[in-house]
Amino acid sequence: MSEATITQTHWLARIYVTLKSGVVDPQGDTILGALRQLHFDSVAGVRMGKYLEVTLTAADDAAARATVEAMCTTLLANPVIERYTFEVAPVTS
């Protein structure tokens, strides 16, 4: 066989999903109200988002990023009301 051996590395993707600006955020508003009740009067606003840590195997950085991008668009974020960002780093074990 002449196929090259592809070494798979483990990667950790940190994914941040936030509501687009202008989208009503009832969860954030509720937390803001609770903080005010606890006398955190200096708080001006709260926006609630999601944070995911995904471990995956991939041949290289570009492959890992492509997979995470695909995950975000097909499952993890709702493109109508949410935006997402992520960073990918090799797992040192």
Next chain:
Amino acid sequence: MSEATITQTHWLARIYVTLKSGVVDPQGDTILGALRQLHFDSVAGVRMGKYLEVTLTAADDAAARATVEAMCTTLLANPVIERYTFEVAPVTS
């Protein structure tokens, strides 16, 4: 009056709340199952967390950090099962 004028600056705190390792994460497991069903076979694990953006006013960096720390311990994170990290930056408007 001899009181010094304190200039209040706006700060943006990015707060990350994650489950401690070892704590069962049903939401993350559900997302992992869904990703596998979508043929993302390279995914090894998913941990679900929360991401909050809090805007607040404070005199300086130290004051802003102290306020965010107090928010996390009193409302935003459950210290029994969760850990939190945050970063604070001045809002340039």
